[in-house]
Amino acid sequence: QVQLQESGPGLVKPSETLSLTCTVSGGSVSSGSYYWSWIRQPPGKGLEWIGYIYYSGSTNYNPSLKSRVSISVDTSKNQFSLKLSSVTAADTAVYYCARLAATRYYYMDVWGKGTTVTVSS
Amino acid sequence: QSVLTQPPSASGTPGQRVTISCSGSSSNIGSNTVNWYQQLPGTAPKLLIYVNNQRPSGVPDRFSGSKSGTSASLAISGLQSEDEADYYCAAWDDSLNGPVFGGGTKLTVL
Numbered sequence: 604q605v606q607l608q609e610s611g612p613g614l615v616k617p618s619e620t621l622s623l624t625c626t627v628s629g630g631s632v633s634s635g636s637y638y639w640s641w642i643r644q645p646p647g648k649g650l651e652w653i654g655y656i657y658y659s660g661s662t663n664y665n666p667s668l669k670s671r672v673s674i675s676v677d678t679s680k681n682q683f684s685l686k687l688s689s690v691t692a693a694d695t696a697v698y699y700c701a702r703l704a705a706t707r708y709y710y711m712d713v714w715g716k717g718t719t720v721t722v723s724s
Numbered sequence: 725q726s727v728l729t730q731p732p733s734a735s736g737t738p739g740q741r742v743t744i745s746c747s748g749s750s751s752n753i754g755s756n757t758v759n760w761y762q763q764l765p766g767t768a769p770k771l772l773i774y775v776n777n778q779r780p781s782g783v784p785d786r787f788s789g790s791k792s793g794t795s796a797s798l799a800i801s802g803l804q805s806e807d808e809a810d811y812y813c814a815a816w817d818d819s820l821n822g823p824v825f826g827g828g829t830k831l832t833v834l
Contacts, residue, residue, distance in 0.1 A: 640823075649726055649828045650761075650769065650812055663821050699768055709816040709823065710759040710774040717768050 605630035607715035621687040625700030638703040643696040728826035735832040746813030756816040758796040763810040
């Protein structure tokens with residue numbers, strides 16, 4: 604079955620850029636039925652959608668983060684990636700990648716285990 | 725401040741039936757289907773209910789969902805200790821062209 608795995612630095616300095624990669628196994632990011640998403644969860648808080656990408660490269664971002672976010676896809680490596688610039692302590696969170704089913708209905712059916720990113724000097 | 729509104733907490737005793745509500749607006753729940761996610765302590769969210777009332781393979785039929793207008797509910801019957809978790813509702817938002825979540829409900833099994 605499809606599995607997602609996040610990877611990247613666990614510690615990022617304030618004002619720098621957070622970079623994470625999600626590797627997809629057991630399936631293909633080139634599947635036309637899905638968007639590939641990033642979601643985050645600050646400590647003790649709820650879930651926040653960051654953005655998603657289609658295999659073609661088209662993206663959509665949460666307006667609250669849009670000026671700082673970039674999501675890209677590498678179909679040859681079956682991966683998609685997140686970059687969040689100018690980070691502050693408020694960006695400390697567990698970051699999840701997820702597959703977003705997007706045919707007639709929308710729902711995130713497969714999630715990665717998450718990776719903790721701390722913003723601190 | 726989450727776009728969808730859930731009660732922060734709920735509780736019940738083993739065997740009881742509990743419900744968790746989720747309220748939204750015409751741009752999300754009012755015009756799209758609702759999904760529910762279960763997050764056990766220290767783990768990633770897991771899809772529990774999709775398209776209002778559908779259960780993925782492996783989810784017990786003790787879990788059920790419903791939707792009416794701009795609100796939705798998750799019901800858990802025959803409550804078990806292993807159901808103690810955070811539950812999140814979510815729906816597509818046409819204004820955002822993306823998903824929105826509720827703030828989560830922490831379910832305690834007494």
